[in-house]
Amino acid sequence: MVTQPTLLLRGPSLVDRIDPRVRVLAAVVFSIVTALLSSLVALGLALACTASLAMVSGLRLAPAARRLAGLNGVMLLLAAVVPLSVEGTALFALGSWTWSREGLLLAATIALKANAILLAVLVLLATLDLVVLGHALHHFYVPEKLVHLLLFTVRYIDVLEQEYGRLREAMRLRAFRPGLSSHTYRSFGYLIGMLLVRSVDRSERIVAAMKCRGFQGKFWLLDHFAMSWADAWFGAAAVAVVIGMIVLQWRA
Amino acid sequence: MASLIEFENVEFNYGPARPVLRDCSFALAPSERLALLGANGSGKSTLLRLAVGLLHPRAGRIAAFGQPRAVERDFHEVRRRAGMLFQDSDDQLFCPTVAEDVAFGPLNLGKPRDEVRRITAETLRNVGLEGYEHRITYRLSGGEKRLVALATVLAMQPEVLLLDEPTAGLDEASSQRILQLLARLPQAMILVSHDRDFLGRIATHRLRLSEGRLLPADHE
Numbered sequence A: 001m002v003t004q005p006t007l008l009l010r011g012p013s014l015v016d017r018i019d020p021r022v023r024v025l026a027a028v029v030f031s032i033v034t035a036l037l038s039s040l041v042a043l044g045l046a047l048a049c050t051a052s053l054a055m056v057s058g059l060r061l062a063p064a065a066r067r068l069a070g071l072n073g074v075m076l077l078l079a080a081v082v083p084l085s086v087e088g089t090a091l092f093a094l095g096s097w098t099w100s101r102e103g104l105l106l107a108a109t110i111a112l113k114a115n116a117i118l119l120a121v122l123v124l125l126a127t128l129d130l131v132v133l134g135h136a137l138h139h140f141y142v143p144e145k146l147v148h149l150l151l152f153t154v155r156y157i158d159v160l161e162q163e164y165g166r167l168r169e170a171m172r173l174r175a176f177r178p179g180l181s182s183h184t185y186r187s188f189g190y191l192i193g194m195l196l197v198r199s200v201d202r203s204e205r206i207v208a209a210m211k212c213r214g215f216q217g218k219f220w221l222l223d224h225f226a227m228s229w230a231d232a233w234f235g236a237a238a239v240a241v242v243i244g245m246i247v248l249q250w251r252a
Numbered sequence B: 001m002a003s004l005i006e007f008e009n010v011e012f013n014y015g016p017a018r019p020v021l022r023d024c025s026f027a028l029a030p031s032e033r034l035a036l037l038g039a040n041g042s043g044k045s046t047l048l049r050l051a052v053g054l055l056h057p058r059a060g061r062i063a064a065f066g067q068p069r070a071v072e073r074d075f076h077e078v079r080r081r082a083g084m085l086f087q088d089s090d091d092q093l094f095c096p097t098v099a100e101d102v103a104f105g106p107l108n109l110g111k112p113r114d115e116v117r118r119i120t121a122e123t124l125r126n127v128g129l130e131g132y133e134h135r136i137t138y139r140l141s142g143g144e145k146r147l148v149a150l151a152t153v154l155a156m157q158p159e160v161l162l163l164d165e166p167t168a169g170l171d172e173a174s175s176q177r178i179l180q181l182l183a184r185l186p187q188a189m190i191l192v193s194h195d196r197d198f199l200g201r202i203a204t205h206r207l208r209l210s211e212g213r214l215l216p217a218d219h220e
Helices: A020-036 A040-056 A061-085 A101-126 A130-139 A144-173 A182-212 A229-251 B044-051 B072-081 B098-108 B113-126 B142-154 B172-184 B196-202
Strands: A090-094 A097-100 B005-013 B019-028 B033-037 B059-064 B067-069 B082-085 B160-164 B188-192 B205-210 B213-216
Touching: A020 A040, A020 A101, A020 A130, A020 A229, A040 A101, A040 A229, A061 A097, A061 A101, A090 A101, A097 A101, A130 A144, A144 A182, A182 B082, B005 B044, B019 B044, B019 B059, B019 B205, B033 B044, B033 B196, B044 B059, B044 B160, B044 B188, B067 B072, B072 B082, B082 B142, B098 B113, B098 B142, B113 B142, B142 B172, B172 B196, B188 B196
Parallel strands: B019 B213, B033 B188, B033 B205, B082 B160, B160 B188
Antiparallel strands: A090 A097, B005 B019, B005 B059, B059 B067, B205 B213
8 A cells, every 4th residue: 555645754844845846856856866976975975964854854763764674685685795796805705705895885885875865765755645746747747647647546546455355355255265276376367357347447437427527638736836935945955965965976 | 498408219239239228218307306217227327328428329319408419529518517426436536635526627617726716615515525625535435425526516517417326325314415415406407316215305207217218107
Protein backbone atom coordinates (compact mmCIF):
# COMPACT_ATOMS: atom_id res chain seq x y z
CA MET A 1 0.00 0.00 0.00
CA VAL A 2 0.95 3.62 -0.48
CA THR A 3 2.35 5.15 2.72
CA GLN A 4 0.36 8.12 3.90
CA PRO A 5 2.68 11.14 3.40
CA THR A 6 1.52 12.62 6.72
CA LEU A 7 2.92 9.58 8.55
CA LEU A 8 6.42 10.55 7.54
CA LEU A 9 6.35 13.83 9.44
CA ARG A 10 6.03 14.70 13.11
CA GLY A 11 3.11 17.12 12.98
CA PRO A 12 3.03 20.36 10.95
CA SER A 13 6.33 20.92 9.22
CA LEU A 14 8.41 23.56 7.51
CA VAL A 15 8.36 21.67 4.22
CA ASP A 16 4.56 21.93 4.13
CA ARG A 17 4.97 25.67 3.64
CA ILE A 18 7.05 25.25 0.51
CA ASP A 19 5.24 25.18 -2.82
CA PRO A 20 5.09 21.62 -4.25
CA ARG A 21 6.53 22.83 -7.55
CA VAL A 22 9.59 24.28 -5.78
CA ARG A 23 10.00 21.01 -3.90
CA VAL A 24 9.88 18.93 -7.07
CA LEU A 25 12.33 21.22 -8.83
CA ALA A 26 14.73 21.33 -5.87
CA ALA A 27 14.67 17.54 -5.46
CA VAL A 28 15.31 16.93 -9.16
CA VAL A 29 18.16 19.45 -9.50
CA PHE A 30 19.76 18.34 -6.24
CA SER A 31 19.57 14.67 -7.24
CA ILE A 32 21.11 15.25 -10.65
CA VAL A 33 23.98 17.39 -9.33
CA THR A 34 24.66 14.94 -6.48
CA ALA A 35 24.70 12.01 -8.89
CA LEU A 36 27.35 13.79 -11.02
CA LEU A 37 29.71 14.72 -8.14
CA SER A 38 32.74 12.64 -7.23
CA SER A 39 34.48 14.69 -4.51
CA LEU A 40 33.98 13.25 -1.02
CA VAL A 41 33.91 16.73 0.55
CA ALA A 42 31.19 17.96 -1.82
CA LEU A 43 29.16 14.81 -1.22
CA GLY A 44 29.65 15.21 2.52
CA LEU A 45 28.16 18.71 2.25
CA ALA A 46 25.23 17.29 0.25
CA LEU A 47 24.48 14.65 2.86
CA ALA A 48 24.92 17.12 5.75
CA CYS A 49 22.49 19.57 4.13
CA THR A 50 19.78 16.98 3.46
CA ALA A 51 20.21 15.51 6.92
CA SER A 52 19.75 18.93 8.54
CA LEU A 53 16.74 19.60 6.29
CA ALA A 54 15.29 16.28 7.45
CA MET A 55 15.83 17.27 11.08
CA VAL A 56 14.45 20.79 10.72
CA SER A 57 11.34 19.52 8.95
CA GLY A 58 10.71 16.89 11.60
CA LEU A 59 11.00 13.75 9.52
CA ARG A 60 9.98 10.76 11.65
CA LEU A 61 12.96 8.63 12.54
CA ALA A 62 11.46 5.13 12.31
CA PRO A 63 10.03 5.16 8.75
CA ALA A 64 13.06 7.09 7.46
CA ALA A 65 15.46 4.68 9.13
CA ARG A 66 13.62 1.69 7.62
CA ARG A 67 14.10 3.06 4.13
CA LEU A 68 17.72 4.06 4.74
CA ALA A 69 18.46 0.63 6.21
CA GLY A 70 17.20 -1.06 3.05
CA LEU A 71 19.42 1.13 0.92
CA ASN A 72 22.50 0.74 3.13
CA GLY A 73 22.21 -3.04 3.10
CA VAL A 74 22.94 -2.86 -0.60
CA MET A 75 25.72 -0.31 0.06
CA LEU A 76 27.45 -2.71 2.49
CA LEU A 77 27.39 -5.33 -0.21
CA LEU A 78 28.95 -2.80 -2.60
CA ALA A 79 31.64 -1.93 -0.03
CA ALA A 80 32.53 -5.62 0.14
CA VAL A 81 32.61 -6.23 -3.60
CA VAL A 82 33.69 -3.00 -5.33
CA PRO A 83 37.22 -2.83 -3.75
CA LEU A 84 37.90 -6.26 -5.28
CA SER A 85 37.45 -5.03 -8.83
CA VAL A 86 39.21 -1.63 -8.56
CA GLU A 87 42.98 -1.51 -9.04
CA GLY A 88 45.09 0.44 -6.55
CA THR A 89 46.88 0.35 -3.22
CA ALA A 90 46.07 -2.89 -1.51
CA LEU A 91 44.47 -2.50 1.92
CA PHE A 92 44.44 -6.18 2.76
CA ALA A 93 44.39 -9.48 0.96
CA LEU A 94 42.81 -12.87 1.42
CA GLY A 95 44.48 -15.46 -0.74
CA SER A 96 44.32 -14.17 -4.31
CA TRP A 97 41.69 -11.56 -3.41
CA THR A 98 42.87 -8.01 -2.66
CA TRP A 99 40.73 -5.13 -1.46
CA SER A 100 42.01 -1.76 -2.74
CA ARG A 101 41.89 1.61 -1.00
CA GLU A 102 40.59 3.31 -4.19
CA GLY A 103 37.79 0.79 -4.44
CA LEU A 104 36.73 1.43 -0.87
CA LEU A 105 36.69 5.19 -1.55
CA LEU A 106 34.56 4.61 -4.65
CA ALA A 107 32.11 2.54 -2.61
CA ALA A 108 31.99 5.36 -0.03
CA THR A 109 31.20 7.95 -2.73
CA ILE A 110 28.38 5.79 -4.03
CA ALA A 111 26.97 5.33 -0.52
CA LEU A 112 27.14 9.09 0.20
CA LYS A 113 25.39 9.91 -3.07
CA ALA A 114 22.66 7.34 -2.57
CA ASN A 115 21.95 8.40 1.02
CA ALA A 116 21.89 12.11 0.18
CA ILE A 117 19.51 11.58 -2.74
CA LEU A 118 17.23 9.22 -0.84
CA LEU A 119 17.00 11.64 2.10
CA ALA A 120 16.25 14.57 -0.21
CA VAL A 121 13.52 12.63 -1.96
CA LEU A 122 12.10 11.47 1.38
CA VAL A 123 11.87 14.97 2.83
CA LEU A 124 10.86 16.87 -0.29
CA LEU A 125 8.78 14.41 -2.34
CA ALA A 126 7.61 11.51 -0.20
CA THR A 127 5.99 13.98 2.18
CA LEU A 128 3.85 15.30 -0.66
CA ASP A 129 0.40 13.87 -1.13
CA LEU A 130 0.59 11.84 -4.35
CA VAL A 131 -2.29 13.82 -5.77
CA VAL A 132 -0.53 17.11 -5.11
CA LEU A 133 2.61 15.61 -6.66
CA GLY A 134 0.55 14.72 -9.74
CA HIS A 135 -0.69 18.28 -10.02
CA ALA A 136 2.83 19.66 -9.54
CA LEU A 137 4.14 17.40 -12.32
CA HIS A 138 1.33 18.68 -14.50
CA HIS A 139 2.76 22.20 -14.03
CA PHE A 140 6.12 20.97 -15.35
CA TYR A 141 4.47 19.81 -18.57
CA VAL A 142 4.87 16.15 -17.73
CA PRO A 143 2.64 14.43 -20.35
CA GLU A 144 -0.98 14.54 -19.22
CA LYS A 145 -1.38 10.81 -19.78
CA LEU A 146 1.35 10.03 -17.24
CA VAL A 147 -0.15 12.39 -14.68
CA HIS A 148 -3.59 10.81 -15.18
CA LEU A 149 -2.03 7.38 -14.81
CA LEU A 150 -0.55 8.44 -11.47
CA LEU A 151 -3.79 9.99 -10.21
CA PHE A 152 -5.91 6.99 -11.24
CA THR A 153 -3.45 4.57 -9.71
CA VAL A 154 -3.71 6.40 -6.41
CA ARG A 155 -7.49 6.32 -6.54
CA TYR A 156 -8.06 2.74 -7.66
CA ILE A 157 -5.22 0.78 -6.10
CA ASP A 158 -7.37 0.46 -2.99
CA VAL A 159 -10.41 -0.77 -4.92
CA LEU A 160 -8.25 -3.33 -6.71
CA GLU A 161 -6.74 -4.49 -3.45
CA GLN A 162 -10.20 -4.92 -1.96
CA GLU A 163 -11.29 -6.88 -5.01
CA TYR A 164 -8.22 -9.07 -4.69
CA GLY A 165 -8.95 -9.52 -0.99
CA ARG A 166 -12.55 -10.56 -1.66
CA LEU A 167 -11.55 -13.11 -4.31
CA ARG A 168 -8.77 -14.46 -2.14
CA GLU A 169 -11.12 -14.80 0.81
CA ALA A 170 -13.68 -16.62 -1.33
CA MET A 171 -10.95 -19.05 -2.35
CA ARG A 172 -9.94 -19.59 1.25
CA LEU A 173 -13.54 -20.20 2.27
CA ARG A 174 -13.63 -23.07 -0.17
CA ALA A 175 -10.63 -24.59 1.57
CA PHE A 176 -7.96 -23.40 -0.85
CA ARG A 177 -4.46 -23.79 0.56
CA PRO A 178 -1.61 -22.72 -1.69
CA GLY A 179 1.08 -25.32 -2.14
CA LEU A 180 3.55 -26.55 -4.72
CA SER A 181 0.99 -27.98 -7.09
CA SER A 182 -0.34 -27.29 -10.54
CA HIS A 183 -3.72 -26.73 -8.91
CA THR A 184 -2.24 -23.80 -6.95
CA TYR A 185 -0.60 -22.26 -10.01
CA ARG A 186 -3.76 -22.63 -12.07
CA SER A 187 -5.89 -21.13 -9.30
CA PHE A 188 -3.60 -18.12 -8.90
CA GLY A 189 -3.60 -17.76 -12.68
CA TYR A 190 -7.40 -17.63 -12.60
CA LEU A 191 -7.29 -15.14 -9.74
CA ILE A 192 -4.97 -12.77 -11.62
CA GLY A 193 -6.91 -13.27 -14.85
CA MET A 194 -10.16 -12.47 -13.08
CA LEU A 195 -8.62 -9.34 -11.52
CA LEU A 196 -7.50 -8.17 -14.97
CA VAL A 197 -10.92 -8.82 -16.51
CA ARG A 198 -12.64 -6.99 -13.67
CA SER A 199 -10.22 -4.05 -13.89
CA VAL A 200 -10.90 -3.65 -17.59
CA ASP A 201 -14.63 -3.83 -16.90
CA ARG A 202 -14.36 -1.30 -14.14
CA SER A 203 -12.26 1.07 -16.21
CA GLU A 204 -14.95 0.98 -18.89
CA ARG A 205 -17.62 1.84 -16.33
CA ILE A 206 -15.46 4.67 -14.98
CA VAL A 207 -14.97 6.17 -18.43
CA ALA A 208 -18.72 5.88 -19.00
CA ALA A 209 -19.41 7.68 -15.72
CA MET A 210 -16.90 10.40 -16.62
CA LYS A 211 -18.44 10.89 -20.06
CA CYS A 212 -21.82 11.29 -18.38
CA ARG A 213 -20.37 14.25 -16.55
CA GLY A 214 -19.12 15.91 -19.70
CA PHE A 215 -15.54 14.58 -19.77
CA GLN A 216 -13.94 15.14 -23.16
CA GLY A 217 -10.32 14.26 -22.49
CA LYS A 218 -9.14 17.20 -20.42
CA PHE A 219 -8.75 17.41 -16.67
CA TRP A 220 -9.37 20.69 -14.95
CA LEU A 221 -7.69 21.28 -11.64
CA LEU A 222 -9.70 22.91 -8.88
CA ASP A 223 -6.82 24.10 -6.74
CA HIS A 224 -4.02 26.36 -7.85
CA PHE A 225 -0.65 26.56 -6.15
CA ALA A 226 0.61 29.88 -4.84
CA MET A 227 4.22 30.96 -4.32
CA SER A 228 5.22 32.75 -1.11
CA TRP A 229 8.26 34.21 0.63
CA ALA A 230 8.99 30.81 2.16
CA ASP A 231 9.55 29.52 -1.38
CA ALA A 232 11.97 32.32 -2.19
CA TRP A 233 14.01 31.63 0.97
CA PHE A 234 14.01 27.90 0.42
CA GLY A 235 14.85 28.32 -3.27
CA ALA A 236 17.76 30.65 -2.47
CA ALA A 237 19.11 28.22 0.15
CA ALA A 238 18.81 25.30 -2.26
CA VAL A 239 20.64 27.22 -5.00
CA ALA A 240 23.40 28.19 -2.54
CA VAL A 241 23.88 24.56 -1.46
CA VAL A 242 24.04 23.30 -5.04
CA ILE A 243 26.54 26.01 -6.01
CA GLY A 244 28.61 25.18 -2.90
CA MET A 245 28.66 21.53 -3.90
CA ILE A 246 29.80 22.38 -7.43
CA VAL A 247 32.56 24.74 -6.17
CA LEU A 248 33.87 22.09 -3.75
CA GLN A 249 33.91 19.54 -6.56
CA TRP A 250 35.70 21.92 -8.92
CA ARG A 251 38.42 22.72 -6.36
CA ALA A 252 38.98 19.10 -5.44
CA MET B 1 -45.19 20.21 -23.39
CA ALA B 2 -42.75 17.95 -25.22
CA SER B 3 -41.35 14.90 -23.46
CA LEU B 4 -37.82 15.00 -22.06
CA ILE B 5 -36.69 11.57 -23.16
CA GLU B 6 -38.46 9.46 -25.72
CA PHE B 7 -37.78 5.95 -27.04
CA GLU B 8 -39.52 4.82 -30.21
CA ASN B 9 -39.41 1.13 -31.14
CA VAL B 10 -35.90 0.82 -29.76
CA GLU B 11 -34.15 -2.54 -30.19
CA PHE B 12 -30.85 -3.53 -28.70
CA ASN B 13 -28.75 -6.62 -28.24
CA TYR B 14 -25.28 -7.46 -27.06
CA GLY B 15 -24.91 -10.07 -29.79
CA PRO B 16 -27.26 -12.04 -32.02
CA ALA B 17 -27.92 -14.63 -29.32
CA ARG B 18 -28.80 -12.12 -26.60
CA PRO B 19 -31.65 -9.77 -27.50
CA VAL B 20 -32.06 -7.33 -24.63
CA LEU B 21 -34.63 -4.77 -25.73
CA ARG B 22 -37.31 -5.38 -28.34
CA ASP B 23 -39.59 -2.72 -29.68
CA CYS B 24 -39.37 -0.50 -26.59
CA SER B 25 -41.29 2.75 -26.58
CA PHE B 26 -41.89 5.19 -23.77
CA ALA B 27 -41.77 8.90 -23.06
CA LEU B 28 -40.73 10.75 -19.93
CA ALA B 29 -42.76 13.90 -19.31
CA PRO B 30 -41.48 16.87 -17.27
CA SER B 31 -41.74 16.31 -13.49
CA GLU B 32 -42.68 12.69 -14.05
CA ARG B 33 -40.93 10.04 -11.94
CA LEU B 34 -40.87 6.85 -13.89
CA ALA B 35 -40.04 3.61 -12.13
CA LEU B 36 -38.48 0.84 -14.15
CA LEU B 37 -39.07 -2.66 -12.79
CA GLY B 38 -37.81 -6.00 -13.98
CA ALA B 39 -35.75 -9.01 -13.06
CA ASN B 40 -31.95 -8.95 -12.87
CA GLY B 41 -30.49 -8.82 -16.35
CA SER B 42 -33.78 -7.73 -17.94
CA GLY B 43 -32.12 -4.68 -19.50
CA LYS B 44 -32.99 -1.85 -17.12
CA SER B 45 -29.44 -0.50 -16.88
CA THR B 46 -29.03 -1.00 -20.62
CA LEU B 47 -32.03 1.21 -21.20
CA LEU B 48 -30.51 4.00 -19.09
CA ARG B 49 -27.18 3.70 -20.93
CA LEU B 50 -28.99 3.96 -24.26
CA ALA B 51 -30.68 7.16 -23.07
CA VAL B 52 -27.33 8.94 -22.57
CA GLY B 53 -25.66 7.42 -25.62
CA LEU B 54 -23.18 5.13 -23.87
CA LEU B 55 -24.77 2.43 -26.01
CA HIS B 56 -26.47 2.84 -29.35
CA PRO B 57 -29.66 1.06 -30.45
CA ARG B 58 -29.69 -1.49 -33.24
CA ALA B 59 -32.99 -0.13 -34.47
CA GLY B 60 -35.50 2.52 -33.47
CA ARG B 61 -35.18 6.16 -32.49
CA ILE B 62 -34.15 7.98 -29.35
CA ALA B 63 -35.04 11.62 -28.78
CA ALA B 64 -34.02 13.83 -25.86
CA PHE B 65 -34.99 17.40 -25.02
CA GLY B 66 -36.98 17.70 -28.24
CA GLN B 67 -34.20 16.59 -30.62
CA PRO B 68 -33.53 13.23 -32.24
CA ARG B 69 -30.23 11.81 -30.94
CA ALA B 70 -28.29 9.26 -32.94
CA VAL B 71 -24.51 9.76 -32.94
CA GLU B 72 -21.97 10.41 -30.14
CA ARG B 73 -21.92 14.18 -30.81
CA ASP B 74 -25.68 14.45 -30.28
CA PHE B 75 -25.31 12.99 -26.82
CA HIS B 76 -22.82 15.52 -25.43
CA GLU B 77 -25.69 17.89 -24.78
CA VAL B 78 -27.87 15.09 -23.41
CA ARG B 79 -25.21 14.14 -20.85
CA ARG B 80 -25.00 17.75 -19.75
CA ARG B 81 -28.74 17.97 -19.16
CA ALA B 82 -29.43 14.43 -17.90
CA GLY B 83 -27.54 13.29 -14.80
CA MET B 84 -26.91 9.59 -14.39
CA LEU B 85 -26.25 7.89 -11.05
CA PHE B 86 -24.38 4.61 -11.43
CA GLN B 87 -25.06 1.42 -9.51
CA ASP B 88 -21.57 1.22 -8.05
CA SER B 89 -20.40 4.54 -6.61
CA ASP B 90 -16.78 3.43 -6.87
CA ASP B 91 -17.21 3.62 -10.64
CA GLN B 92 -18.41 7.16 -10.41
CA LEU B 93 -16.11 8.68 -7.82
CA PHE B 94 -12.60 8.75 -9.15
CA CYS B 95 -11.11 11.94 -7.79
CA PRO B 96 -9.08 11.79 -4.57
CA THR B 97 -11.15 14.30 -2.65
CA VAL B 98 -14.88 14.89 -2.45
CA ALA B 99 -14.62 18.54 -3.56
CA GLU B 100 -12.62 17.67 -6.66
CA ASP B 101 -15.10 14.99 -7.62
CA VAL B 102 -18.10 17.27 -7.24
CA ALA B 103 -16.23 19.98 -9.19
CA PHE B 104 -15.30 17.64 -12.06
CA GLY B 105 -18.61 18.01 -13.92
CA PRO B 106 -18.98 21.80 -13.60
CA LEU B 107 -15.32 22.28 -14.63
CA ASN B 108 -15.98 20.17 -17.72
CA LEU B 109 -18.87 22.48 -18.50
CA GLY B 110 -16.35 25.34 -18.54
CA LYS B 111 -17.64 27.21 -15.52
CA PRO B 112 -15.23 29.67 -13.83
CA ARG B 113 -13.46 28.37 -10.70
CA ASP B 114 -15.14 30.70 -8.22
CA GLU B 115 -18.55 29.61 -9.39
CA VAL B 116 -17.48 25.95 -9.33
CA ARG B 117 -16.38 26.37 -5.71
CA ARG B 118 -19.73 27.94 -4.84
CA ILE B 119 -21.67 25.18 -6.63
CA THR B 120 -19.60 22.51 -4.89
CA ALA B 121 -20.22 23.91 -1.42
CA GLU B 122 -23.91 24.45 -2.13
CA THR B 123 -24.46 20.98 -3.57
CA LEU B 124 -22.71 19.31 -0.66
CA ARG B 125 -24.87 21.31 1.73
CA ASN B 126 -28.00 20.25 -0.13
CA VAL B 127 -27.21 16.55 0.22
CA GLY B 128 -26.27 17.01 3.88
CA LEU B 129 -22.52 16.57 3.46
CA GLU B 130 -21.36 19.96 4.64
CA GLY B 131 -17.68 19.94 5.56
CA TYR B 132 -16.90 16.82 3.50
CA GLU B 133 -14.93 18.84 0.89
CA HIS B 134 -11.50 17.50 1.77
CA ARG B 135 -12.46 13.96 2.75
CA ILE B 136 -10.81 11.22 0.71
CA THR B 137 -13.48 9.56 -1.43
CA TYR B 138 -12.26 6.00 -1.11
CA ARG B 139 -12.35 6.13 2.66
CA LEU B 140 -16.04 7.08 2.86
CA SER B 141 -18.70 4.60 3.90
CA GLY B 142 -21.02 3.05 1.29
CA GLY B 143 -23.86 5.42 2.18
CA GLU B 144 -21.62 8.50 2.08
CA LYS B 145 -20.18 7.42 -1.26
CA ARG B 146 -23.68 7.17 -2.73
CA LEU B 147 -24.53 10.65 -1.43
CA VAL B 148 -21.32 12.10 -2.88
CA ALA B 149 -22.05 10.38 -6.20
CA LEU B 150 -25.50 11.97 -6.16
CA ALA B 151 -23.89 15.34 -5.37
CA THR B 152 -21.53 14.99 -8.36
CA VAL B 153 -24.57 14.49 -10.57
CA LEU B 154 -26.61 17.31 -9.01
CA ALA B 155 -23.66 19.73 -9.31
CA MET B 156 -24.24 19.72 -13.07
CA GLN B 157 -27.74 21.02 -12.46
CA PRO B 158 -29.42 18.41 -14.65
CA GLU B 159 -33.01 18.60 -15.87
CA VAL B 160 -33.49 14.85 -15.72
CA LEU B 161 -32.06 12.25 -13.34
CA LEU B 162 -31.39 8.68 -14.38
CA LEU B 163 -30.92 6.63 -11.23
CA ASP B 164 -29.65 3.07 -11.43
CA GLU B 165 -30.60 1.40 -8.16
CA PRO B 166 -29.88 4.40 -5.94
CA THR B 167 -30.44 2.49 -2.70
CA ALA B 168 -28.97 -0.90 -3.61
CA GLY B 169 -26.64 -2.23 -0.95
CA LEU B 170 -27.33 0.58 1.52
CA ASP B 171 -28.52 0.16 5.09
CA GLU B 172 -31.92 1.37 6.26
CA ALA B 173 -30.73 4.79 7.48
CA SER B 174 -28.76 5.59 4.32
CA SER B 175 -31.67 4.44 2.12
CA GLN B 176 -34.03 6.73 4.01
CA ARG B 177 -31.62 9.61 3.59
CA ILE B 178 -31.43 9.09 -0.19
CA LEU B 179 -35.19 8.65 -0.36
CA GLN B 180 -35.91 11.91 1.44
CA LEU B 181 -33.40 13.71 -0.73
CA LEU B 182 -34.85 12.41 -3.99
CA ALA B 183 -38.41 13.15 -2.88
CA ARG B 184 -37.45 16.82 -2.43
CA LEU B 185 -35.87 17.19 -5.89
CA PRO B 186 -37.93 18.86 -8.62
CA GLN B 187 -36.34 16.99 -11.55
CA ALA B 188 -38.03 14.35 -13.68
CA MET B 189 -36.50 10.93 -13.03
CA ILE B 190 -36.17 7.45 -14.36
CA LEU B 191 -35.64 5.14 -11.39
CA VAL B 192 -34.38 1.60 -11.52
CA SER B 193 -34.97 -0.18 -8.23
CA HIS B 194 -36.12 -3.40 -6.65
CA ASP B 195 -37.19 -1.68 -3.47
CA ARG B 196 -41.00 -1.58 -3.62
CA ASP B 197 -41.42 0.62 -0.58
CA PHE B 198 -38.96 3.09 -2.06
CA LEU B 199 -40.69 3.17 -5.44
CA GLY B 200 -44.10 3.42 -3.80
CA ARG B 201 -43.10 6.65 -2.13
CA ILE B 202 -41.39 8.27 -5.08
CA ALA B 203 -42.58 7.00 -8.46
CA THR B 204 -45.51 8.51 -10.33
CA HIS B 205 -45.58 5.84 -13.08
CA ARG B 206 -44.25 2.35 -13.42
CA LEU B 207 -43.07 0.26 -16.35
CA ARG B 208 -41.94 -3.34 -16.27
CA LEU B 209 -39.27 -4.76 -18.56
CA SER B 210 -40.05 -8.34 -19.33
CA GLU B 211 -38.41 -10.42 -22.06
CA GLY B 212 -37.19 -7.26 -23.68
CA ARG B 213 -40.54 -5.53 -23.81
CA LEU B 214 -41.84 -2.58 -21.82
CA LEU B 215 -45.22 -3.16 -20.20
CA PRO B 216 -47.27 -0.78 -18.09
CA ALA B 217 -47.07 -1.78 -14.43
CA ASP B 218 -48.98 0.93 -12.60
CA HIS B 219 -51.32 -1.63 -11.04
CA GLU B 220 -48.45 -3.58 -9.41
